[in-house]
Amino acid sequence: MPGTRVRRRTAHRERRRAARRHALLAVASAVVAIGATAGLIDAGHRDGRDTARPEPTAPPVLGPLPAVPTPTPTPTAPAPSASSASPSPAPSPSRTTSRPSVAPQAPPSPSATPAPAPRNRLFRHPRSQVLDWVRANPDDPRRPVIESRIAARPAAVWFAAHNPGEIAGQVRAVTRGAAAAGRVPVLVPYAIPDRDCGGASKGGAPDLAAYDTWMGEFAQGLGAGAAIVILEPDAIALSDCLSASDRAARFASLARAGRTLRSANPRARVYFDGGHSGWHAPAKQAAALRAAGAATNGDGIFTNVANFHRTADETAYARRVLAALGGPAGLGAVVDTSRNGNGAPPAGQWCDPAGRALGRTPTTRTGEARIDAYLWVKLPGESDGCSGAAGSFTPEYAYALATG
Numbered sequence: 070m071p072g073t074r075v076r077r078r079t080a081h082r083e084r085r086r087a088a089r090r091h092a093l094l095a096v097a098s099a100v101v102a103i104g105a106t107a108g109l110i111d112a113g114h115r116d117g118r119d120t121a122r123p124e125p126t127a128p129p130v131l132g133p134l135p136a137v138p139t140p141t142p143t144p145t146a147p148a149p150s151a152s153s154a155s156p157s158p159a160p161s162p163s164r165t166t167s168r169p170s171v172a173p174q175a176p177p178s179p180s181a182t183p184a185p186a187p188r189n190r191l192f193r194h195p196r197s198q199v200l201d202w203v204r205a206n207p208d209d210p211r212r213p214v215i216e217s218r219i220a221a222r223p224a225a226v227w228f229a230a231h232n233p234g235e236i237a238g239q240v241r242a243v244t245r246g247a248a249a250a251g252r253v254p255v256l257v258p259y260a261i262p263d264r265d266c267g268g269a270s271k272g273g274a275p276d277l278a279a280y281d282t283w284m285g286e287f288a289q290g291l292g293a294g295a296a297i298v299i300l301e302p303d304a305i306a307l308s309d310c311l312s313a314s315d316r317a318a319r320f321a322s323l324a325r326a327g328r329t330l331r332s333a334n335p336r337a338r339v340y341f342d343g344g345h346s347g348w349h350a351p352a353k354q355a356a357a358l359r360a361a362g363a364a365t366n367g368d369g370i371f372t373n374v375a376n377f378h379r380t381a382d383e384t385a386y387a388r389r390v391l392a393a394l395g396g397p398a399g400l401g402a403v404v405d406t407s408r409n410g411n412g413a414p415p416a417g418q419w420c421d422p423a424g425r426a427l428g429r430t431p432t433t434r435t436g437e438a439r440i441d442a443y444l445w446v447k448l449p450g451e452s453d454g455c456s457g458a459a460g461s462f463t464p465e466y467a468y469a470l471a472t473g
Contacts, residue, residue, distance in 0.1 A: 191223035191431050191444070192252035194243060198462035199450050211468045215450070218471040223431050224407070224445035225255040225299060231274040233283050240290025248294040253433070255444055257299045258287050258326075261319065265303060266310035269459055277322045284326045288333035296337040297403070298330055299446055300367070302374040305357050306344030317360070324362025331366065338441070340403055343370030346378045346386035347413060355393035364396025368441075373405040375447040377425055379412045380404060384440050391439055401441035406431070407449050411473055420455040421466055426473030 199220045206212055226243050228236060240256065247254035262280055264273035274280035291298075304323060308316045323341065330339050341363035344354050358370060370390060373383045387402035394400065410426030427449055433442045450467025457463035 190252050192247035192250060192254040193223040194226055202462055202464060211464055214471050215467050218427060219449050219467055222445060224448055225257050227257045227259055229259045231260045231283055233286060236283060237286040237289040240287055244290060244292040244294060244296060248292060253295045253297060255297045259301060261301045261304045266307055269454060277318055280322060281325060285329055288329045291334040291337050293334060294336060298337055298339045299371050300326060300339055300341055302342055305342040305361050306348055320361035324366050327362055327366030338368040340369050340371040341367045343372040343387060343390050345373045345376045346382040351389035352393045355390050358394050364394050369401040371403045377409050377413045379409055380406055380429055384437055388439055401439050403442040403444050405446040406443040407445035407447045408470060420453040425470060427470050
């Protein structure tokens with residue numbers, strides 16, 4: 070009968086809808102279970118050459134992003150003072166040709182590595198774009214994964230605006246919060262004149278005299294506790310756009326900055342721009358670093374900021390640069406592992422490339438000779454300018470990195 074056939078078809082459709090609902094609930098439950106599990110991620114790589122950094126008009130300061138929870142949970146630091154500025158977006162990757170990467174090294178087993186002493190633990194600032202998103206989206210199904218693998222991890226705090234009169238207080242708010250938590254902050258001054266060679270992250274101080282003054286104020290906020298300073302990403306590796314005289318003047322200013330920072334706080338370790346393994350040859354990069362005073366006014370070099378190269382490639386490259394640089398035997402290197410978990414993307418793909426992943430968890434216990442730390446300098450989930458506005462947090466990109 071027609072009526073019977075209609076009723077049968079209706080019942081069949083209802084059974085199919087119910088099956089779909091059960092399947093969706095099962096997937097959602099799996100996502101939540103993954104997000105609640107500790108120790109799930111190890112990743113981080115990047116490629117590129119000239120770097121797209123934070124929006125020049127964005128306010129300076131903070132931007133720590135976390136990833137997977139550590140065996141010993143990281144205590145939350147006290148909220149910043151009213152004088153603290155809102156987080157600054159981190160830079161985008163440089164655009165250079167990528168080259169083949171070595172197979173990734175497995176991260177140290179948490180059970181085999183002793184818990185770091187409090188003075189060696191890195192600081193997770195309590196304010197960042199990813200934390201803002203997590204708090205504002207409690208019901209988003211991606212939240213557990215993004216929160217546990219990114220928002221829970223310590224990461225760098227960027228100071229991207231030339232703001233004399235304010236910068237000392239902003240730096241002080243971060244270093245005091247870190248000291249109160251017994252943690253080590255990672256600070257990124259990013260206001261060199263002619264920043265990014267006029268590219269996506271152009272901006273900075275109007276001239277080197279103004280920059281020197283700004284850097285002096287930055288140093289005033291360092292306090293007396295341990296700190297890591299990533300001095301001006303791309304300022305050395307991306308200096309070929311300058312004339313020879315302008316490049317020499319920039320390098321002299323960076324040397325002064327290193328002296329100023331270390332004089333203000335002898336416990337602050339200052340690292341100079343080493344580019345990355347897919348860019349300049351070690352000898353060329355070392356010559357530029359030497360001209361910028363890295364061997365005499367710094368504690369070493371940083372590599373891979375806002376890029377995707379594998380950790381094994383970067384550690385080998387950093388050692389070659391340090392060997393060519395010479396200088397004190399204590400010079401070391403730090404590597405940005407925020408997005409290098411799957412290595413470099415195909416050549417020419419630098420803007421939020423697909424298929425990337427989080428890298429090694431930030432730590433000062435690398436177990437590698439002359440490698441002082443693995444850090445998250447570029448903030449995972451902050452766009453290079455394709456998945457969202459440059460420097461803005463995009464949950465789709467963050468989730469892709471966290472599950473890559």
